[in-house]
Amino acid sequence: MIRLAIIGGRESIAAYAKIADRIQGARVVAVADDGPPSPGNALFAADVLTVTMAELLDRHADAFDAAVIDATSDSCPDVAAALAAANKHLLLDARLIDSTHTADALSTAFEQSTATLAIGFGLRFQPDVQTLRESIATGKLGAPGLLRIHHWMPPDGDSPCNGDAPAGAIVCDVAAEIDLACCLFEGPPNVVFALQQGDADQIRSVQVHLGFPKGGMALIDVVDGLPSEAEYATRSVIGATGAVYADAHHDMQLMFQDGTTRAVGIDWQHRHLLPQIQDFVDALAADRQPLASPPAVRRALHVADGVARSIETGAAVSFPYDG
Numbered sequence: 001m002i003r004l005a006i007i008g009g010r011e012s013i014a015a016y017a018k019i020a021d022r023i024q025g026a027r028v029v030a031v032a033d034d035g036p037p038s039p040g041n042a043l044f045a046a047d048v049l050t051v052t053m054a055e056l057l058d059r060h061a062d063a064f065d066a067a068v069i070d071a072t073s074d075s076c077p078d079v080a081a082a083l084a085a086a087n088k089h090l091l092l093d094a095r096l097i098d099s100t101h102t103a104d105a106l107s108t109a110f111e112q113s114t115a116t117l118a119i120g121f122g123l124r125f126q127p128d129v130q131t132l133r134e135s136i137a138t139g140k141l142g143a144p145g146l147l148r149i150h151h152w153m154p155p156d157g158d159s160p161c162n163g164d165a166p167a168g169a170i171v172c173d174v175a176a177e178i179d180l181a182c183c184l185f186e187g188p189p190n191v192v193f194a195l196q197q198g199d200a201d202q203i204r205s206v207q208v209h210l211g212f213p214k215g216g217m218a219l220i221d222v223v224d225g226l227p228s229e230a231e232y233a234t235r236s237v238i239g240a241t242g243a244v245y246a247d248a249h250h251d252m253q254l255m256f257q258d259g260t261t262r263a264v265g266i267d268w269q270h271r272h273l274l275p276q277i278q279d280f281v282d283a284l285a286a287d288r289q290p291l292a293s294p295p296a297v298r299r300a301l302h303v304a305d306g307v308a309r310s311i312e313t314g315a316a317v318s319f320p321y322d323g
Helices: 013-022 039-043 053-059 078-085 100-111 127-137 169-173 175-184 273-286 294-313
Strands: 002-008 026-033 049-052 066-069 089-093 117-120 144-152 191-197 205-211 217-223 232-239 243-247 252-257 260-265
Touching: 002 013, 002 053, 002 273, 013 026, 013 039, 013 273, 026 053, 049 053, 053 078, 066 078, 066 273, 078 089, 078 100, 089 273, 100 117, 100 294, 117 273, 117 294, 127 175, 127 232, 127 243, 144 175, 175 205, 175 217, 175 294, 191 294, 205 294
Parallel strands: 002 026, 002 066, 026 049, 066 089, 089 117, 144 217
Antiparallel strands: 144 232, 191 205, 205 217, 232 243, 252 260
């Protein structure tokens, strides 16, 4: 039985408490907050340690085998490096990795330890995306030809991405969609073209066109102007022998009334947690690499750098890209 420590910001702890008893082959033994204890800690079993980040490593290092660092944590990458030095397995939300340099440094740290590093975007583990990937893997759609993604976010959302990154944090936000595209087309694009509209004081949008070596393409647009605290997304794939479409309609309703727009729905942002953590635990038990792969995240961030370059120059960027 793998002993897990959850490391996250106060707002995310309750989401982990809801799935803790459903993780097979692992048990949550500790919860560490970046700040004061979260009210969500009370949702865990009574025997779960609730500690500060410093206490987890200094006083309870022998109490856990692996850690999960949520996107809301302020503890990366220093804590990740400390976990590597302590030979603790780690599942890290990829949105905390702001550059290929950071990804390379963490990978090097874990290569020098006996622990496993898993870094991944939660988008890959959303239920509809898992169904989409299965449809392609089993040949139901044939070879994918077109991937279309639309992601509509609230303004000033809780993106942990670095706002000082080239072309702004919204380019970092599109990295998860880039990762999904590279996964479905089984490799990176050979050409990228991107446009951005708006600035920090306006609704911003990024439109990305990825061209792949075998003729496939991905069209991705991310807009941070949804007038609500929720998010909305649609995803579709057209393959050689079939097509699939998924959206958040089951979780979200868009309401237009009196000249205003509202999004009403449930919290679907955490639906990836259980499948992602379960794959991590299963991989450790089977001594295999988790699906949340550091090389795949590095690839997505490298393509995102090309997106930022295309936005800045107004020209297409070809890959391999040395930017």
